[in-house]
Amino acid sequence: MAKDILIGIDIGGTTVKNAIIDVKGTMIAKWEIETKIQNQGASVPTDIWESIKIRLNELKIGKDRIIGMGVGAPGFIEPDTGIVAIAVNIGWENFHLKAVLEDLSGIPVYVDNDANIAALGENWKGSGNQVDNMLAVTLGTGVGGGIISNGQIVSGANGTGAEIGHMTVVTENGAPCNCGRKGCLETVASATGIVRQAMERIEKGDSPSLQQRMNQQGMITTKDIFELANEGDQAAIEIIHNVMDCLGLALANIAVTINPAKIVIGGGVSKAGEQLLGPLKKAFVKYALPRINEACDIVIAKLANDAGVYGGAYLVLQHTNSN
Amino acid sequence: MAKDILIGIDIGGTTVKNAIIDVKGTMIAKWEIETKIQNQGASVPTDIWESIKIRLNELKIGKDRIIGMGVGAPGFIEPDTGIVAIAVNIGWENFHLKAVLEDLSGIPVYVDNDANIAALGENWKGSGNQVDNMLAVTLGTGVGGGIISNGQIVSGANGTGAEIGHMTVVTENGAPCNCGRKGCLETVASATGIVRQAMERIEKGDSPSLQQRMNQQGMITTKDIFELANEGDQAAIEIIHNVMDCLGLALANIAVTINPAKIVIGGGVSKAGEQLLGPLKKAFVKYALPRINEACDIVIAKLANDAGVYGGAYLVLQHTNSN
Numbered sequence: 164m165a166k167d168i169l170i171g172i173d174i175g176g177t178t179v180k181n182a183i184i185d186v187k188g189t190m191i192a193k194w195e196i197e198t199k200i201q202n203q204g205a206s207v208p209t210d211i212w213e214s215i216k217i218r219l220n221e222l223k224i225g226k227d228r229i230i231g232m233g234v235g236a237p238g239f240i241e242p243d244t245g246i247v248a249i250a251v252n253i254g255w256e257n258f259h260l261k262a263v264l265e266d267l268s269g270i271p272v273y274v275d276n277d278a279n280i281a282a283l284g285e286n287w288k289g290s291g292n293q294v295d296n297m298l299a300v301t302l303g304t305g306v307g308g309g310i311i312s313n314g315q316i317v318s319g320a321n322g323t324g325a326e327i328g329h330m331t332v333v334t335e336n337g338a339p340c341n342c343g344r345k346g347c348l349e350t351v352a353s354a355t356g357i358v359r360q361a362m363e364r365i366e367k368g369d370s371p372s373l374q375q376r377m378n379q380q381g382m383i384t385t386k387d388i389f390e391l392a393n394e395g396d397q398a399a400i401e402i403i404h405n406v407m408d409c410l411g412l413a414l415a416n417i418a419v420t421i422n423p424a425k426i427v428i429g430g431g432v433s434k435a436g437e438q439l440l441g442p443l444k445k446a447f448v449k450y451a452l453p454r455i456n457e458a459c460d461i462v463i464a465k466l467a468n469d470a471g472v473y474g475g476a477y478l479v480l481q482h483t484n485s486n
Numbered sequence: 487m488a489k490d491i492l493i494g495i496d497i498g499g500t501t502v503k504n505a506i507i508d509v510k511g512t513m514i515a516k517w518e519i520e521t522k523i524q525n526q527g528a529s530v531p532t533d534i535w536e537s538i539k540i541r542l543n544e545l546k547i548g549k550d551r552i553i554g555m556g557v558g559a560p561g562f563i564e565p566d567t568g569i570v571a572i573a574v575n576i577g578w579e580n581f582h583l584k585a586v587l588e589d590l591s592g593i594p595v596y597v598d599n600d601a602n603i604a605a606l607g608e609n610w611k612g613s614g615n616q617v618d619n620m621l622a623v624t625l626g627t628g629v630g631g632g633i634i635s636n637g638q639i640v641s642g643a644n645g646t647g648a649e650i651g652h653m654t655v656v657t658e659n660g661a662p663c664n665c666g667r668k669g670c671l672e673t674v675a676s677a678t679g680i681v682r683q684a685m686e687r688i689e690k691g692d693s694p695s696l697q698q699r700m701n702q703q704g705m706i707t708t709k710d711i712f713e714l715a716n717e718g719d720q721a722a723i724e725i726i727h728n729v730m731d732c733l734g735l736a737l738a739n740i741a742v743t744i745n746p747a748k749i750v751i752g753g754g755v756s757k758a759g760e761q762l763l764g765p766l767k768k769a770f771v772k773y774a775l776p777r778i779n780e781a782c783d784i785v786i787a788k789l790a791n792d793a794g795v796y797g798g799a800y801l802v803l804q805h806t807n808s809n
Contacts, residue, residue, distance in 0.1 A: 295643070308743075313641075317743075317745070319745020320782065321777060321780065322745075323742070323781065324744060324745040326742050326778070329775040329778075330739045330742055331735060331739060334773075342776075344775070412654060413739075415653075415654060419649050420631075420647070420650060421633075421743065422640070422643050422645075423643060452667070455652075458642070458643040
């Protein structure tokens, strides 16, 4: 039987998402398993392959139909060797993910960074529309990025391509970042960064509405901030304006570097939809060379949690087609 | 006879540089002709081909030995079609450069933006050292850029990739840029921008040394500013510090996007050598994610005016090898 099946795997710090997808991009099955981070994540590859074997068996799909497995993993990856240099959330260091999974399965395995893989997925089956040049931005706990240029993932010299959350955007008195530096884009435009700015407003005592939400719920989320801005709260409006101005500047500067046809915004914060896109596009136009803006659509991601597994499957397809 | 000859062409607003180069990168001949911008540059392709024919004749190189011609042109280029969308300096608009040169010569022609082609040349025979991911920066009248990612030129969605001179780096009260906007990197880090900052110091009356040079020569150049900084002039030192801090920030933010192994600095301003590299590297380290900095060498370009013709020749080689 001809090979027609792709396996997409998206490894996160809490769960691993797996999917069986055919070459045309039809989702045959998807499921999650727990990421066991005990013993520096040593059992993760076995857990993945065992769960895939069971599912293939249930679906009566023989191993001979599988073209390959494409894996997105968090951290810094060397795509050529499939070695995960560092994945802090899992405990991997110089972990030979590709080699281990190939030994277990006997199937070709391709590995890249999870944000890059998600970009590939959005471009294949989501909002990207299969353009040759695109940027995917994830606004979640942090700010992630994936870039496709000339149809290829930009992994860079040591797997640190598209780490746009660590662009320096505040040069004086920037907030501390997880990377140990200050003023990174992530400190401003991530959910964490947005909430921090709201907390600062509350501490200053200049937003009774934010204070009230805080008192009611014991916490503030980005959803609250967008809601209050929608209701006309000045502090919330200013926070969103500042965040989108800063993000628009960063995206305009990335865009004049890689000249994308699409910028796809995903992650939890992107659920704000038009309320986010409106001010973001305005800032982008303000800071971007007109010809860059002419070429570029900014859109919300479509695939949510499935972007990674679609991207993994597409990575296999890309490697197969280029051979 | 086997095909072994490449022709590199670098079209500028004043001169066209031509070169005959063999497949190993040995320069056989190079020469310049005037760029005739009369009639919206209509005669430029004929002028180029006529001059190449004469030179091939002199060298007794038959047309049958030529693999192709690679051309760098200023402005926005569509590499797939070889159409120059706009080249203001020459007067071209939607000019079918590839088609016209192929009709004249009967030889395959490949076209890209001049800064991208120069990056390719520096990477082949200059300071790039044939890395897969690099950024070439030209600090001249303007600030130009060329990016190679996964071994390929980043032209982008509409030929505006790597136009890094138009990154917005000053968001308030930025100086006006040729592009019609304000605060572009070019307004700060180009020769023109650096001299403007010196003139502002002179107008403020806070640099007697700069004033003296101005009186003696009737003008100030970046060379004067670097010289005076070397002699300890405070204003000149501050100008260079500010320029390199701003440029270092911009390059760090590009680097966290494309993760280059090399950043090659060329153009007239790069003649300052170590006096430029020292403060630039310091700023880069300050603003770059450590892992980005670990992967990246910042070096001065080697090929000067020959980068374009070498790059043109290499573009031919790339297209031939991928076929």
